[in-house]
Amino acid sequence: MRVVSVGALRGGRVGSGDEAEAVVGVEEVVGADEQRWADRYGLLFLLIVVSLILSAANTTWLKVVAIVLQGGVVLFAFLAARAGRHAWRLAIVLVPVGVIVGIVGWTGGGSQPAELVAAIVSVVLPTAAIVALARRIMKEPFVSGRSVLGLLSVYLLIGMTFAATYVTIAVASEEPFFAQAEHAEPVDFTYFSFVTLATVGYGDFTAANPMPRMLAAIEGLTGQLYLVTVVAVAVSRVRTRREPPPGG
Numbered sequence: 001m002r003v004v005s006v007g008a009l010r011g012g013r014v015g016s017g018d019e020a021e022a023v024v025g026v027e028e029v030v031g032a033d034e035q036r037w038a039d040r041y042g043l044l045f046l047l048i049v050v051s052l053i054l055s056a057a058n059t060t061w062l063k064v065v066a067i068v069l070q071g072g073v074v075l076f077a078f079l080a081a082r083a084g085r086h087a088w089r090l091a092i093v094l095v096p097v098g099v100i101v102g103i104v105g106w107t108g109g110g111s112q113p114a115e116l117v118a119a120i121v122s123v124v125l126p127t128a129a130i131v132a133l134a135r136r137i138m139k140e141p142f143v144s145g146r147s148v149l150g151l152l153s154v155y156l157l158i159g160m161t162f163a164a165t166y167v168t169i170a171v172a173s174e175e176p177f178f179a180q181a182e183h184a185e186p187v188d189f190t191y192f193s194f195v196t197l198a199t200v201g202y203g204d205f206t207a208a209n210p211m212p213r214m215l216a217a218i219e220g221l222t223g224q225l226y227l228v229t230v231v232a233v234a235v236s237r238v239r240t241r242r243e244p245p246p247g248g
Contacts, residue, residue, distance in 0.1 A: 042149055043076070044073070044076050044080050044149075044153050045149055047072065048157065048160070050069065051073055055190040060107055063186075064107065067102040070125055070126070071096065071098060071102075071125060073129060074126070075092070077132050078128075078132045080150070081136035082136055083135075083136075087132065101118060103118075105121070119167045119168040119172075123164040126157045130154055130158065133150050137150045137151060145238060148231070148235055151230060152231070158197065158222060158226070159190075159193050159219075163194075169211065170184065175208075177207065177209075178192070178206065178207065178208055192207075196220050197219055199223060
């Protein structure tokens, strides 16, 4: 099959038969490009899941791996979102700095200021990834399977961001975050965040103070509204490729 350039097609320099072939050819190119980036969204989703699993790490070296992977998730999110040149350069500089700060904070001997800085960095990194992905998804010409993968990745990143926010509050206040536990591990915050986001409501961990309780309520509402509006509407409008014109 002969593929005619888009410029020739728009300029009206091809016949009706050539035009039909051109449309099909362009669709095949678009479909291949979409699949290539869809694969990257799938890999991003997998990286986020692995990062969540590593939040249960109870050894120093695994915690370091988890922090490095979180930084990698952010960089890969910028890559998958095809961020602009300036945004990409900024991410390449700031993300490694954030990873180093996070490692120093969590392995620096329990210093409260260092842990607080590391916790704040853990909030900023997934938030930056959410912004990059959301901006790219909003530019999509139509909803596809790739778009849904991106939206699901954003959903997981929202849970990670709230978990890091809870850790930040606990470190800053130096008070027990949960009513059921005086000392909480990072995995407890991740678990609590996603249970809240999914509105499962096990009740084995509940926030002890007013501010965390309100944030938990906001997270639960965010999770429900996101799934029943953004994701549900996107899934209902998924299409993999545009149909060729009649008579082609």
